[in-house]
Amino acid sequence: MPASGEPIVVIRNLAKSYRRGSQVIPVLSDINFDIARGEFVALMGPSGSGKSTLLNLIAGIDSADAGSIRIGEVEITRLAESELARWRAGNVGFIFQFYNLIPVLTAYENVELPLLLTGLKRRQRREHVEAALSVVGLADRMEHYPSQLSGGQQQRVAIARAIVTDPEILVADEPTGDLDRVSAEEILKLMDRLVHDFGKTVIMVTHDPRAAEKAHLIRHLEKGELSPI
Amino acid sequence: MKGIPYSYSMRNLWTRRFTTLLTASGMGLVVFVFAATLMLTEGLQKTLVATGSPDNVMVLRKSSNSEVQSGVERAQAELLESQPEVAIGPDGNPLLAKELVVLINLKKRDSNKPSNVVIRGISAVSLQLRPAVVLKEGRMPRAGSAEVVAGASLARRFHGCGLGETLRFGMRDWRVVGVFDAGSTGFSSEIWGDVDQMMQAFRRPVYSSVIFRLKDTTGFDAYKARVEGDPRLTVEAKRETRYYLDQSEAMSQFLNILGMVLTVVFSIGAVIGATITMYAAVANRVTEIGTLRALGFQRRSIMSAFVLESLLLGLCGGILGVVGASFMQLITISTMNWASFSELAFSFALTFGILWKSLLFSLVMGFMGGALPAVRAARMNIVVALRAT
Numbered sequence: 001m002p003a004s005g006e007p008i009v010v011i012r013n014l015a016k017s018y019r020r021g022s023q024v025i026p027v028l029s030d031i032n033f034d035i036a037r038g039e040f041v042a043l044m045g046p047s048g049s050g051k052s053t054l055l056n057l058i059a060g061i062d063s064a065d066a067g068s069i070r071i072g073e074v075e076i077t078r079l080a081e082s083e084l085a086r087w088r089a090g091n092v093g094f095i096f097q098f099y100n101l102i103p104v105l106t107a108y109e110n111v112e113l114p115l116l117l118t119g120l121k122r123r124q125r126r127e128h129v130e131a132a133l134s135v136v137g138l139a140d141r142m143e144h145y146p147s148q149l150s151g152g153q154q155q156r157v158a159i160a161r162a163i164v165t166d167p168e169i170l171v172a173d174e175p176t177g178d179l180d181r182v183s184a185e186e187i188l189k190l191m192d193r194l195v196h197d198f199g200k201t202v203i204m205v206t207h208d209p210r211a212a213e214k215a216h217l218i219r220h221l222e223k224g225e226l227s228p229i
Numbered sequence: 230m231k232g233i234p235y236s237y238s239m240r241n242l243w244t245r246r247f248t249t250l251l252t253a254s255g256m257g258l259v260v261f262v263f264a265a266t267l268m269l270t271e272g273l274q275k276t277l278v279a280t281g282s283p284d285n286v287m288v289l290r291k292s293s294n295s296e297v298q299s300g301v302e303r304a305q306a307e308l309l310e311s312q313p314e315v316a317i318g319p320d321g322n323p324l325l326a327k328e329l330v331v332l333i334n335l336k337k338r339d340s341n342k343p344s345n346v347v348i349r350g351i352s353a354v355s356l357q358l359r360p361a362v363v364l365k366e367g368r369m370p371r372a373g374s375a376e377v378v379a380g381a382s383l384a385r386r387f388h389g390c391g392l393g394e395t396l397r398f399g400m401r402d403w404r405v406v407g408v409f410d411a412g413s414t415g416f417s418s419e420i421w422g423d424v425d426q427m428m429q430a431f432r433r434p435v436y437s438s439v440i441f442r443l444k445d446t447t448g449f450d451a452y453k454a455r456v457e458g459d460p461r462l463t464v465e466a467k468r469e470t471r472y473y474l475d476q477s478e479a480m481s482q483f484l485n486i487l488g489m490v491l492t493v494v495f496s497i498g499a500v501i502g503a504t505i506t507m508y509a510a511v512a513n514r515v516t517e518i519g520t521l522r523a524l525g526f527q528r529r530s531i532m533s534a535f536v537l538e539s540l541l542l543g544l545c546g547g548i549l550g551v552v553g554a555s556f557m558q559l560i561t562i563s564t565m566n567w568a569s570f571s572e573l574a575f576s577f578a579l580t581f582g583i584l585w586k587s588l589l590f591s592l593v594m595g596f597m598g599g600a601l602p603a604v605r606a607a608r609m610n611i612v613v614a615l616r617a618t
Contacts, residue, residue, distance in 0.1 A: 056612050059523070061522070061523050061612055061615070081528075082528075085525050085527050088524070089524065089525025089526075090525075094523050096520070098516075100516060100517070100519075100520040100615075102237065102520070102521075103244070103517075104236075104237060104240035104241050104243075104244050105236070105240070109234065113233075113521070114524050114525060116233075116234065117231055117525050117526065119231070161524075
């Protein structure tokens with residue numbers, strides 16, 4: 001499904017700074033940015049440019065100093081912490097550089113985690129988990145623990161976990177950063193499929209130009225400011 | 230279910246099973262001491278309380294705490310015998326025994342060290358008044374003879390107390406003609422012989438106590454009021470069970486205080502151990518905590534998962550401790566009963582109450598050890614936690 005014109009992410013005058021002792025370090029200043037539904041956006045830039053901070057703010061795991069972020073109908077910058085947690089559970093899927101699977105849980109249980117927050121019955125959860133693992137091609141590895149899977153397979157389990165609640169937005173922080181070329185290629189193909197076949201909106205932070213090539217739109221961040229398109 | 234699955238907490242304990250085992254062992258040791266103390270007190274009380282029978286009344290000289298300190302004159306004993314509350318036996322005689330209690334020194338078989346032993350001068354109905362006492366070997370001593378029977382526990386542990394052996398006390402030789410078994414009661418640590426012979430041998434003009442069976446168990450209060458108010462009598466009456474419970478009080482209290490002091494000191498160590506373990510667990514799983522929070526789990530879910538983990542750790546310790554303590558039931562302790570200054574043998578007794586108390590105690594320790602680390606886990610900033618990768 002190609003990107004439609006309607007923006008799903010609307011960012012206005014966003015600013016964020018960090019405090020280190022008495023020093024205030026500005027990370028993002030006056031960011032204005034729209035992302036259309038079904039778009040695959042890559043955020044690039046040197047280390048410390050604020051791209052991960054921007055991703056965290058969009059994903060609702062960090063709070064802005066000023067400005068607003070509206071995702072769909074919800075202005076997430078106004079939500080209280082516990083409301084934000086509930087919102088994340090249903091609306092954002094996370095893909096991390098180091099997969100961040102829970103080592104003591106099987107692939108199935110890892111994927112099931114976000115569903116435990118939904119109130120679905122066990123049988124319904126099973127259907128969702130099996131569907132998500134089939135999408136990533138790991139239906140036969142459900143009972144494996146993360147340590148029994150390769151890096152690429154672990155990242156696929158992490159993607160299954162990200163899509164199992166069927167969120168509109170997927171945020172990916174260097175999803176191929178820890179993978180060899182072949183596995184990285186597979187993961188990028190999978191993400192591309194999620195955008196085209198399932199209509200997901202993907203926002204990805206990456207250093208890898210090959211990964212960025214898959215995106216519809218590449219935005220560069222430099223010293224906390226977005227470069228013009 | 231809107232929390233982190235229980236399997237997360239359980240499997241994390243299993244994953245670092247060596248640390249879990251070490252920490253749980255530390256807690257287990259404390260639970261062991263805690264349970265063993267309670268078992269010891271319980272065993273002591275059981276032994277002493279079982280020694281008495283609720284239908285029996287013990288009459289002692291006023292304000293004497295034990296039979297050893299008491300003296301009941303012959304004339305007073307006659308008066309007590311004629312009271313209407315005293316039950317009558319099938320042979321028409323009152324079920325009342327005038328007894329003498331004296332302490333002597335006997336040497337232990339294993340260490341050859343002397344220890345105090347109770348000698349009880351008994352009347353014809355003494356055995357009838359104590360159904361728990363059963364003659365195991367030999368026969369009862371004949372009235373008017375220098376013969377004695379020894380409790381099974383004494384016969385085993387003291388020189389001269391075995392069947393057919395001879396004891397020397399009260400300037401006479403006494404032949405052991407029987408061994409009686411009194412189960413786990415205090416009588417198992419006594420030597421019994423004819424009261425009149427004993428009074429002569431020890432030059433005692435008075436009895437130590439008068440024990441009788443009540444005709445009607447509800448008659449006790451009236452009897453007590455009348456006897457204690459009688460100006461001819463300087464005695465007080467107690468139900469036999471009450472008497473032995475009072476006897477156990479000082480010792481139980483001592484054991485309890487000792488046990489509690491040990492438990493408290495040890496438990497501080499164990500709680501600190503659990504806290505360190507749980508802090509380490511939190512430190513090792515910072516990224517996991519960040520991930521779970523990012524996925525939408527609330528702070529309280531993270532806290533519950535870590536508290537649960539720590540409670541399970543405590544429970545493991547509790548089970549280890551209780552299992553260890555249950556083996557203590559095989560051990561019989563022989564010690565000085567401070568109320569009567571005599572030797573008393575008793576065992577550790579494990580009850581369901583002690584079991585629950587011990588497990589609850591281990592859970593409390595687990596909770597105390599896990600609370601602070603769980604709070605730290607719950608208060609982590611998501612972004613900082615995720616960056617810890």
